[in-house]
Amino acid sequence: MPDEDALRKLREERLRRTVDLCVTAHPFYRRRFRELGIGTGDIRTLDDLQKLPLVDKSDYMACPEDFRLRAADAPGLSFEESTLWNVAYTTGTTSGMPSPFFNTAHDQYHIMMQALHCSEAEGVTRGDLIANLIPLPPMPMGAFLCVGRTAEIMGLPVVNALTGAKSKEYPVRRGMDDAIDCVAAAAPSVFWGVPSFVRSFFRRARERNTRFPRARMVVLTGEPVSAALQEELAGHLRAFGSEDPQVRVRYSFTEMQGGLIQCCNGAAPQNLAPDLYYLETVDPETGICVPEGEEGALVLTHLHRRGTVCLRYLVGDLVGIRNERCPHCGRLGERIIQRPRRTGTLVKVKGMLINPELIFEALSANRAISEFQLVVRKIDPADPDSMDQLVLRIEAEMGARARLAEEIPGLIQKTVMVRPEVVFAGPGEIHDPMKSVKVKRLVDERSH
Incomplete structure (x- = not known):
């Protein structure tokens, strides 16, 4: 040293x-x-x-x-x-x-040597099998690549859940239950993923009485992690049979190709x-x-x-x-x-940095939309550790709503790589010009 x-x-x-x-x-x-x-x-x-x-x-x-x-x-x-x-x-x-x-x-x-030193320090060892729970991205991204590099340099097997938004043209991604079955068949000992997704994965696995008898560690990246969520994930590991659950939180960004570790x-x-x-x-x-x-x-x-x-x-x-x-x-x-x-000005949603201005520009070009507002919230507002949700509130004529509901989510996903939920609002609900001059385009309801 x-x-x-x-x-x-x-x-x-x-x-x-x-x-x-x-x-x-x-x-x-x-x-x-x-x-x-x-x-x-x-x-x-x-x-x-x-x-x-x-x-x-x-x-x-x-x-x-x-x-x-x-x-x-x-x-x-x-x-x-x-x-x-x-x-x-x-x-x-x-x-x-x-x-x-x-x-x-x-x-x-x-970077491979960096991955070796980091994972050894985290406690990953020979004999582990890693479950890569990072969703399959639309292009090579650091978080997904990092899991593979670690497995390569340490000589470890890895099972890829390959979750994410499904595509008719590229049917390579799995739904939650399919991913759970795939991962369970490999019997991993280390689970690596975005915190809110790992929690949803574990909760669904327990609802289905899925067993992970070798589970002992979670490696988290891409989102802030509260002490409460760390304890919940440790509790899931205990429920799977771990006597000494380990939770590691990485502070990562692409420019550092692996980030800081615990x-x-x-x-x-x-x-x-x-x-x-x-x-x-x-x-x-x-x-x-x-x-x-x-x-x-x-x-x-x-x-x-x-x-x-x-x-x-x-x-x-x-x-x-x-x-x-x-x-x-x-x-x-x-x-x-x-x-x-x-x-x-960039906003992190589901572990992805997005530029809200690009969404505003795309929506402003659509004449069928009278007003719009972007809302970032937790799926469960009472639970700060639940998954992020991107909600797009739109004011539009009734006759245009079905078409917009079909077109807009895909347009926004193509623009910023996060798919929103579209919610229609009545006249004046998003912006009342009698009460304020400017429209509040972005509302982040998450507590920070």
Whole structure:
């Protein structure tokens, strides 16, 4: 286990190499450094990063290709560093199209090692069988890919539930009961998925008296998880027969390809790949780091990537972090000591970031719709851990409602990759111009 000085030395060596590559072969930073008059000798230490301005998601989403190193402009790269391995995608784009995140073979191998270290720290071991409960996405997404990478590097079998919205053209997804039967036949010991879905999966499985005799651990990603939900999931594991149920909550985002993890129940999520990623918390207006432990905007810097590369990238959450050893396992890396909360205009629904403005634009173009409002709520308002629900309230003439009810859900799903429930409202229910000038287009009824 490296000491603090050795880790910092490695981080700064890798940072210098990454900055050198960005100066010569990264379209976005090549322009940005030229505008700022920054050269290869100006960013040599982690402290020097504060000389760089912050990069917002909108910068990246506007042209993801500009954040990809150009191998042709960096002739010293190895075959692994310059060869594309795969493309993952992140949601929450301004255009409605998912943003590609490019991984070279170099990146893939390091991400696999990251997956190994993270899952070993979480307590996944040889002999486990993983149930991948992440819904089958419409394109390669980090959460789904992460389960497969972990199984590959650890030499573990995995059973994929392949749930999600069914399609007549692509009948590859399973319904809940079919998925439960498929997973149960494999007898998994580790269940990996989005919290609200995992809970629905377990509840339905128990209603059907389905047995998971080897169940012992849940790995959660994609949504915040309350203490009450963690305890409920632990209770389900006990009901399946686990004597020592383990619940791990990951704080993940595509740009980190795996996220921060817990080494034991209740531990603070920690960056267990500090040789690959450097995290800061800053004042988002000035870019200046806030004192350790205080809340600030989370900023990510890639230290050793060769595909998509970001320096001082605003993740979109406010957190408090400490750069210290974990008191439970002794590992080094930034630890999140304050529950993240989201900033900005993007909204997370069912683990997906969506841009409400795209929905508003699509609906505004439909002349049959008089008024509309987007509502995000929990399926059970009394239960903060129930699944998210996207509800679209529409005011329209009676003669157009049947057609809109048929067309709109698919249109919105195509636009933001989340399917809404359509509810029709009477005249004046959404907006009464006698009471307010502006229409409240977005209502988030979830407690945060």
